[in-house]
Amino acid sequence: MSKRILITGASGFTGRHAVQYFLDKGYIVDAVIRNTKLNMNQEALHIHSLDLSDKTAVHKLMEDAKPDYVLHLAGENSVPASWKTPFKSWQANVDSTLHLVESVRALGLSARVVIAGSVLQDELSSAASPTHPYSLTKTMQTTVGLAWHNLFQVDVMIAKPSNIIGPGVSNGVCTLFAKQLRQLQVSGKSQFQVGNAAVTRDFIDVRDLVNAYETLFIEGTAGEAYEITSGRWVSLGEILSQFRRVSSFDFSIQSETEEAMEMKLPMKSEKIRALGWEPTRSLETSLADVWDYTAQL
Incomplete structure (x- = not known):
């Protein structure tokens, strides 16, 4: 039976590549978008227009889809925008993540969740003095994800890619x-x-990155953070x-x-390479x- 993957931010740069990659691999894909279009039409593709800051809508989606895997790519990734509307960035990056992992917990799903971090996020120890609002939201996003693993055993991993091309x-x-x-x-x-x-x-090629995400779903260890670099x-x-x-x-x-x-100190990809992934x-x-x-x- 085909595995089912839910991909948020499916109409974005990485999201489009991820949708096509997993369809080509035979997965059933639930593609989550917001205020955009995804001009793809395949039998195994289900497109959902959804605001991830809506807790009730996220819960219903997860209840209906019951995915084996969740690839969380959605969010606000603009530093300038985070200065102008910091709360919107918080909702897009932190609240959306909380709603996803809490739905997994509340519904008792066995889904593996990969949350995409950022090279621009800060360490949690310096979160009170962040580089900018965007870095704060990404720091807290990944912290929430790992906290739900540690508190409630939700199967969460963090993937931190370098600059994507x-x-x-x-x-x-x-x-x-x-x-x-x-x-x-x-x-x-x-x-x-x-x-x-x-x-x-x-720089890491987006197609190698998506392959790395699949490697994490299959071979990764819950509660771990993996840097993905060339x-x-x-x-x-x-x-x-x-x-x-x-x-x-x-x-x-x-x-x-x-x-x-x-x-900054170079990112290290030894952990994911130990799982068999190579660009x-x-x-x-x-x-x-x-x-x-x-x-x-």
């Missing part, structure tokens, strides 16, 4: 670079301006150089500054796919 609608820096480069190419100009080409980041830190200058190769667009890079930036796509492949995707825009 790949084809699709995204506000990530690589997609933004590709769009700007295409505009530059059309204009006939060839000098690309970047704030600081020396900034370094770790293990390679690259500068924005290198990203642009890669785009120059995959696009065959001979542009120059003008950086306003190249001062070394303080970098399969090279950075060049991911960027080539991003470049090809932006040709459609």
Whole structure:
């Protein structure tokens, strides 16, 4: 019998990839969206338009679907928006998570729950002095999830991916670079301006990330947090150089500054790699796919 997975934030960048991935793997998929559309039509796909801050609606959904797995991707992921409407960000990230895990507890479901964390969240010890409201909401979101595991034995895991890249609608820096480069190419100009080409980041392809989520459902340990990374830190200058190769667009890079930036300690993916997961796509492949995707825009 096919396993059933409920995916929140199903119309988002990662969500769309997750929906297609699990459908292709033979899962029955309950895709939860809000104020958006998901233009997919398959027999095993059930689309639900729902506000996850509505506790009663979430409980009813979970009662009807009875999923084997819950992949919680939905939420507010904008730092600027969190400054403008912090309570809305709290509802989207913290309340929605609480409603999901509490529904699992109240209904006595055996569902495994993976909650997507963020590289921008803070440690719980510094939650009273957060970097910004968004970081606070993500810190509390993952804390609530793990607390429901420890208090009520709800099968919860936290997945903390690094910067996500790949084809699709995204506000990530690589997609933004590709769009700007295409505009530059059309204009006939060839000098690309970047704030600081020396900034370094770790990038994980969204398709490798979704595969990692499935690995957690099958092999992960409840109550644990897993960092999902490529293990390679690259500068924005290198990203642009890669785009120059995959696009065959001979542009120059003008950086306003190249001062070394303080970098957080690299994330470590040993825990999930010990479960048998490995990223399969090279950075060049991911960027080539991003470049090809932006040709459609």
